[in-house]
Amino acid sequence: xxxxxxxxxxxxxxxxxxxxxxxxxxxxxxxxxxxxxxxxxxxxxxxxxxxxxxxxxxxxxxxxxxxxxxxxxxxxxxxxxxxxxxxxxxxxxxxxxxxxxxxxxxxxxxxxxxxxxxxxxxxxxxxxxxxxxxxxxxxxxxxxxxxxxxxxxxxxxxxxxxxxxxxxxxxxxxxxxxxxxxxxxxxxxxxxxxxxxxxxxxxxxxxxxxxxxxxxxxxxxxxxxxxxxxxxxxxxxxxxxxxxxxxxxxxxxxxxxxxxxxxxxxxxxxxxxxxxxxxxxxxxxxxxxxxxxxxxxxxxxxxxxxxxxxxxxxxxxxxxxxxxxxxxxxxxxxxxxxxxxxxxxxxxxxxxxxxxxxxxxxxxxxxxxxxxxxxxxxxxxxxxxxxxxxxxxxxxxxxxxxxxxxxxxxxxxxxxxxxxxxxxxxxxxxxxxxxxxxxxxx
Amino acid sequence: xxxxxxxxxxxxxxxxxxxxxxxxxxxxxxxxxxxxxxxxxxxxxxxxxxxxxxxxxxxxxxxxxxxxxxxxxxxxxxxxxxxxxxxxxxxxxxxxxxxxxxxxxxxxxxxxxxxxxxxxxxxxxx
Numbered sequence: 001x002x003x004x005x006x007x008x009x010x011x012x013x014x015x016x017x018x019x020x021x022x023x024x025x026x027x028x029x030x031x032x033x034x035x036x037x038x039x040x041x042x043x044x045x046x047x048x049x050x051x052x053x054x055x056x057x058x059x060x061x062x063x064x065x066x067x068x069x070x071x072x073x074x075x076x077x078x079x080x081x082x083x084x085x086x087x088x089x090x091x092x093x094x095x096x097x098x099x100x101x102x103x104x105x106x107x108x109x110x111x112x113x114x115x116x117x118x119x120x121x122x123x124x125x126x127x128x129x130x131x132x133x134x135x136x137x138x139x140x141x142x143x144x145x146x147x148x149x150x151x152x153x154x155x156x157x158x159x160x161x162x163x164x165x166x167x168x169x170x171x172x173x174x175x176x177x178x179x180x181x182x183x184x185x186x187x188x189x190x191x192x193x194x195x196x197x198x199x200x201x202x203x204x205x206x207x208x209x210x211x212x213x214x215x216x217x218x219x220x221x222x223x224x225x226x227x228x229x230x231x232x233x234x235x236x237x238x239x240x241x242x243x244x245x246x247x248x249x250x251x252x253x254x255x256x257x258x259x260x261x262x263x264x265x266x267x268x269x270x271x272x273x274x275x276x277x278x279x280x281x282x283x284x285x286x287x288x289x290x291x292x293x294x295x296x297x298x299x300x301x302x303x304x305x306x307x308x309x310x311x312x313x314x315x316x317x318x319x320x321x322x323x324x325x326x327x328x329x330x331x332x333x334x335x336x337x338x339x340x341x342x343x344x345x346x347x348x349x350x351x352x353x354x355x356x357x358x359x360x361x362x363x364x365x366x367x368x369x370x371x372x373x374x375x376x377x378x379x380x381x382x383x384x385x386x387x388x389x390x391x392x393x394x395x396x397x398x399x400x401x402x403x404x405x406x407x408x409x410x411x412x413x414x415x416x417x418x419x420x421x422x423x424x425x426x427x428x429x430x431x432x433x434x435x436x437x438x439x440x441x442x
Numbered sequence: 443x444x445x446x447x448x449x450x451x452x453x454x455x456x457x458x459x460x461x462x463x464x465x466x467x468x469x470x471x472x473x474x475x476x477x478x479x480x481x482x483x484x485x486x487x488x489x490x491x492x493x494x495x496x497x498x499x500x501x502x503x504x505x506x507x508x509x510x511x512x513x514x515x516x517x518x519x520x521x522x523x524x525x526x527x528x529x530x531x532x533x534x535x536x537x538x539x540x541x542x543x544x545x546x547x548x549x550x551x552x553x554x555x556x557x558x559x560x561x562x563x564x565x566x567x568x
Contacts (some may be wrong), residue, residue, distance in 0.1 A: 208501075211530055215552040216453055224458040253460060256453055303501055304531065312504045 021092065021099050021126060024133045029122070032138070033078035033085050033107065040069050048127065048134040055141055080162060082110030088119070097128040111165045114306055118142060118161070195414075196406040208300040209267050213260035218252040220260075227253070267293075284323040286333075287372065291317070294332050295363055298339035300345075311346055311359035320367040324440060330415045337408040338376040338436050339363075344399075345380025345434060371422070371442040377435035383428040391426065416440075443566050444489075446474045448482040448498035448510065449528070461555045465546030471562065483513060495565055497558075500529035500536060508539055516545040524565055528553060 028046040031039040044065060053062040062068050089101035103122040108115050125137040227250050234243040295313060302309050339361070346359030359379065366373040383391065390396045392413040397406035416424045422440040447458055455475040467470040474489075476482035479502060496514065500507035507527055515522050524547075527540040532550035539549050547561060 208530055211551065212451055216451075216457065218552065219457050219461070219555070222462070223457070227460075249460065252456070256456065299503070301500070309507045310504075310509075 011192040017094065017128070018092070019132045021094070021101075024126065024135070025101055025124065026122075028135055028138070029105070032072060032140070033105070034078060034083060035072050039072055039076070043069050043072065046133075046135055048129065048136045051135055051137070053138040053140075055139075078159070080109035080111070082108075082115070084108055085120075088316060099128075099133065100124075101124040101126070111162060114165075116161055116165065191411065194411060203301070206267060206297060206301075208304060209296060210264050213263040213267075217257050218258040220257045224250050224253045224257075277308070280327070282325050282327055284325050285328045286323050287324045287326075287374075288319070290328060290332060291315075291335055291363060291365060293376065294335040295339055295361075296344060298336055302340070302343050306347065309343070309359050310346055311343060314360060314362045316362070316364035318364070318366045321365045321372055322367075324372050325420055326440065327415070330419055334412040334415050334438070335374075335376075336433040337412045341408065342376060342378035342380065342434070345382075346378050347380075349380045369442075370439065372440045374438040374440075375435065376438075377433060379433050382432050382434050383426065386429050388426060388428065443470070443494055443562070444472050445476065445495045445497060445562065446476060446482060446485060448476045448496065448507065450477055450499065450502040452477060462559070465559075465562075470566065479507065479513075480500055481511035482510055486514070486518070487498065490526075495524045495526070495562070497526045497528060500527055500540070501531065508543060511540065511543045511545055527532070 024046045027042050030036065031042040031046070036042075047065040047068060049065055051065045051068055053068055054060055062071060082346050085105050085107045088104040088106055090101060093100045102121075102122070105120040105122055106117055107120045108117045110116075119142070121141050122305060123137075123139045124135055126133040127136045152352075227246055231243055231246040231250065234246060279309070292315065295315070299311070299313065342361050343359075346357075346361065350359055362375070362377040364373075364375040366375070391409050393406075395406035395408040396410070413424050416422045416438055420440050422438060424439075425437045426434065427437070428434040447454060455473075458473050458475075459466065462471055462473065466473065474485060478483050479498075482496070482498065483505075496510075498507040498510055505513075507529070511525050511527065514525055522544070525545055526549060527545045527547045528551060529536055529549040530551040532548075537548050549558065549561075
């Protein structure tokens with residue numbers, strides 16, 4: 001009531017009457033609007049037996065205190081959350097034994113983190129009966145803009161407002177759902193872009209990797225063609241011993257042709273596998289071979305881009321690792337990403353320290369009781385502490401704009417943890433080393 | 443003539459032995475093989491000045507062919523062995539680096555063996 005402007009239009013001779021009236025009115029309104037636990041007693045104390053009341057709806061006409069109590073009892077179950085009110089203003093006019101009150105109440109409730117305010121118009125008439133004031137008429141209504149169809153009693157209007165807001169929330173939810181859908185699409189595209197980017201990095205490595213076996217296939221084929229001519233000559237000359245030696249060499253060379261042909265074949269197959277959408281089917285894969293293959297691809301890919309680049313690769317493969325169940329192309333991406341990062345880091349360090357610095361990439365696999373470990377450690381720049389906390393965040397990158405998508409490690413982390421139920425941990429000392437340990441459960 | 447072939451591809455040994463079978467049989471050429479720059483240096487330390495011609499790949503894990511070249515030309519002065527570089531990346535930068543470090547020749551992969559044979563024979567007769 002502190003901020004309420006109360007105007008007495010005819011000042012009564014007795015201020016006690018006025019205070020008494022105010023007390024009765026405030027109690028009745030509190031019971032009407034908030035329906036506290038003792039509302040029934042309050043209404044019966046403040047209202048006359050033949051109290052009339054109405055809202056603006058055609059059915060909202062009450063003609064006894066009984067009906068008034070029943071209505072509030074019905075409303076009580078449906079009151080909105082956080083209901084509160086205060087008087088905007090209140091005019092009091094006392095004429096003899098009758099008092100007329102009118103004013104505006106700001107009624108508000110909570111809805112979906114907002115507060116909804118409703119201006120409520122009030123008029124009420126009281127009659128002095130014996131030693132106390134009794135309400136003989138109450139009228140509460142809302143301006144037409146806040147009215148629901150054919151109803152004006154506060155609860156119904158609140159319900160209408162509630163519904164309107166629910167619709168608004170539903171609309172917003174739908175909008176959010178649509179934009180979430182769009183985001184998911186964008187994410188899928190970004191993942192594909194990241195794959196293609198890493199494929200691009202691979203291309204040079206792949207070309208180099210295919211060129212070597214192809215050279216062997218061509219060379220050993222040419223050598224065999226020459227040897228076959230010699231073989232024919234030795235047979236014609238009747239030199240069986242020489243012919244047998246030549247036949248043995250030809251046979252050995254054929255073995256090399258087949259071997260290098262298959263090598264090229266598997267490189268192409270793996271390249272295609274890398275670009276393909278993952279099948280989602282796990283396979284048993286020779287982990288050491290996979291690690292070695294991606295290490296070579298990464299190395300030659302970088303060599304092709306940067307001629308001055310070189311690094312010593314130390315590998316320590318545990319033969320006991322054998323075949324491991326995994327998503328091979330997904331795990332290949334993880335490895336490629338870790339190798340590329342490691343090489344990038346040693347290149348950066350070499351740029352700073354010059355030729356005195358010997359870049360080393362150490363890659364190891366190990367079978368332990370808890371599973372299979374893959375360790376990738378470089379002696380490059382290391383990771384500063386403030387960066388370490390963010391390395392798995394999507395789109396976080398320390399590379400210059402356009403060089404990194406910031407998706408490599410976040411995708412790698414997801415592949416290892418969500419895709420394989422494994423873990424991925426980074427250990428680092430700034431300026432000295434960075435080490436990534438992957439653990440795949442047994 | 444002793445020729446040291448340095449290449450991380452192990453089958454290079456068999457290929458050279460097949461490609462130069464006549465020269466080897468007739469003892470015109472003798473080949474030794476190393477799979478890395480480090481191995482090549484170890485061989486040269488163990489066989490003082492036996493290799494008069496070194497044929498080295500450039501792109502190898504660990505010590506690169508160019509580092510090996512630099513090493514050889516600095517360490518083995520009197521007279522430094524002939525070094526021919528071989529690479530799959532026959533770009534200008536690679537070529538210039540090799541020449542700057544004192545390479546005697548620069549060949550690109552895939553190797554043209556008849557051309558290589560001629561070059562080796564020229565060295566042989568010089």
